[in-house]
Amino acid sequence: MGRLMNLLSPQRTPDYQRFQDFYGQLQNFQKQIDAVRKSPNDIAARRALAQTWKARGQPQFALPEYQALARLAPNDYDAQKNVAFLSLQTNHPDDAQRALVSAAALAPENEKPVWQNIQVALNAQKTNQFDAALKAAQAALALAPDADKATLQAWVNAISK
Numbered sequence: 001m002g003r004l005m006n007l008l009s010p011q012r013t014p015d016y017q018r019f020q021d022f023y024g025q026l027q028n029f030q031k032q033i034d035a036v037r038k039s040p041n042d043i044a045a046r047r048a049l050a051q052t053w054k055a056r057g058q059p060q061f062a063l064p065e066y067q068a069l070a071r072l073a074p075n076d077y078d079a080q081k082n083v084a085f086l087s088l089q090t091n092h093p094d095d096a097q098r099a100l101v102s103a104a105a106l107a108p109e110n111e112k113p114v115w116q117n118i119q120v121a122l123n124a125q126k127t128n129q130f131d132a133a134l135k136a137a138q139a140a141l142a143l144a145p146d147a148d149k150a151t152l153q154a155w156v157n158a159i160s161k
Contacts, residue, residue, distance in 0.1 A: 036065075043072055050082065059086045059151075070099070077106040084118070085151040091158065093126060114143045125159060134159045 032052055035045040050065035063086040069079040080103035087096035100122065104115035121136035137159055141152045 040068070041072060043069060043076075046072065047079075050079075054082070054086070054151075059089045059154075062086055063090060063092075070102070074102070075106060077103065077108075080106055081148070082151075085148060085155070088118070088122070088155040089151055089158070093122060097122060111143075111145070114140050114148075117143065121159070130159060 029052060032045065032049045035042065036049050039045055046065055046069045050062050050069060053059075053062035053065060063083065066079050066082040066086060069076060070083050073079060080099055084096050084099035084103045087093070087099055100115065100118060104112065104119070107115055117136045117140035121133045121140060124130070124133035124136060134156065137152070137156045141149060141156055144152050
């Protein structure tokens, strides 16, 4: 990538800025990965990497980071919540069930109905009652905070297939 930037630099084409931005993102991402490797118990480093994986739309990589974060900080609602949501999204219902119990216990009062609907949906999904699962998952999605809607929407989409 660095050599490409050197080749484009003298020309200053319209693509130069786009490549430069992408290269900067890759460098920052590598720094986050290195920070976790150097300090695997650093909660802030784990959280930053987990959030980056999630923002990139790569739940299979975000999930292990959130799981590590949940082990390091068992009372961290955001970590438990993301383990539950990403486990649902990646079709790991048993992991989702365990995380759901922890997340629901830590959830603020206004988010308790979300977790109740997720539990109903998960139970229905496990017994192949997909219409009931979809209905409860859609109810959870409707009640969820905006920050959680994309992850829950992915689960709703998976159920509806």
